[in-house]
Amino acid sequence: MENQNRRVATLTLDDGRSIELPIMSGTLGADVIDIRELGKLGMFTYDPGFLSTASCSSEITFIDGDAGLLYYRGYPIEQLAEHSSFLEVCYLMLNGELPDAQQHEAFGNKVTRHTMVHDQLVRFYNGFRRDAHPMAVMVGVVGALSAFYHDSIDISNPAHREISAMRMIAKVPTIAAMAYKYNTGEPFMYPKNSFGYVENFMYMMFGTPCEDYVPNPVLVRALERIFILHADHEQNASTSTVRLAGSSGANPYACVSSGIAALWGPAHGGANEAVLKMLEEIGDISRAAEFMAGVKDKKYRLMGFGHRVYKSMDPRASVMRRTCYEVLRELKLEDDRMFQMALELEQIALKDDYFIERRLYPNVDFYSGIVLRALGVPTNMFTVFFALARTIGWVSQWSEMIADNERKIGRPRQLYQGAVRRDYVPIDRR
DSSP: OHHHHOOEEEEEOTTSOEEEEEEEOOSSSOOEEOOGGGGGGTOOOOOGGGTTOOOOOOSSEEEETTTTEEEETTEEHHHHHHHOOHHHHHHHHHHSSOOOHHHHHHHHHHHHHTOOOOHHHHGGGGGSOTTSOHHHHHHHHHHHHHHHOGGGOOTTOHHHHHHHHHHHHHHHHHHHHHHHHHHHTOOOOOOOTTSOHHHHHHHHHHOBTTBOOOOOHHHHHHHHHHHHHTSOOSSOHHHHHHHHHHTTTOOHHHHHHHHHHHHTSTTTTOHHHHHHHHHHHHOSGGGHHHHHHHHHTTSSOOOSBOOSSOSSOOHHHHHHHHHHHHHHHHTTOTTOHHHHHHHHHHHHHHHOHHHHHTTOOBOHHHHHHHHHHHTTOOGGGHHHHHHHHHHHHHHHHHHHHHTOTTOOOOOOOOOOOSOOOOOOOOGGGO
């Protein structure tokens, strides 16, 4: 019966040789062709950027770009962003199921116990220039965690993997806030166990020893949504980097540090910063129509619209748009110049056939930069916030990969187009 249900794709070469390649199906999404036996023909595939290649199987995140769907462990992102907490999402991504009340409390207590960082690690910051980019600091300090917490980096031990996951979820906010404080010259604010996860991060970011910090619940909820929306996004560049580094058996701190480095690239983690830069260049809402006409004429580049994966609406964008309204209303910034320009650009794009036909809809980055700016976050910290949120995705993907029986060290092939064999010629004869 199994052979009768077996589906294959037959590849026939021009020399008459052929091979049957199994067709595999996931629980959701497109079928894939298993090409692992292709090497028997002495051939392999060519796929720059791996746009048509599944590098692994995973149970964590599902994206349907055509339908505009994003699920974490089967749960739609809109539902999680509306009803869940970031720590609850962290538990879900690590364990596969939402926690009950007891599990949620125990998980939160574990994270809280790990928010402090080793005192000697704090001294690392003095080795950086004050004007160093916070992402450069993040790459260095997160990577250095393995030098301080090497008691639990046996990746074959599930208990060690759990401890490492807890430490990273807990300590990355502390490290990120310290990177900000060091950059601004303000004193570090150590974690406060009476605060929740997001409240604690905002306290470490914006609090000072001069006065008590009272978190604004509307702003806390807004940042919580930002973290949830950015927690994972399937096999993107930084996640793939974490998996590739982890495939060699590298410790989890080094792997996450490599993910931070990949995220730092402007084509990956810098999109919301690019949106703000674009809005600054437009300058005034009166120039919005002229700017969009210039986009159609290839005179200007439109940032924050369209997405490499989503061919319809980014499911995170509507949540972020509503969050943007809530934050600006709370801060009495409804007339904010940037926000009004953003709304005008969006309205033009939604009514113009040029943008509709090309499916250039606002994505999550279009509004998240405005929210972060309203919260008082400087633009050089935007990607750091992204890294903080994505840490749970990286850790979950890394942990899943380590436990996978089919794990192999990553070793992509190449299409060589260099010189053919040639013999060395002594320098006096050249």
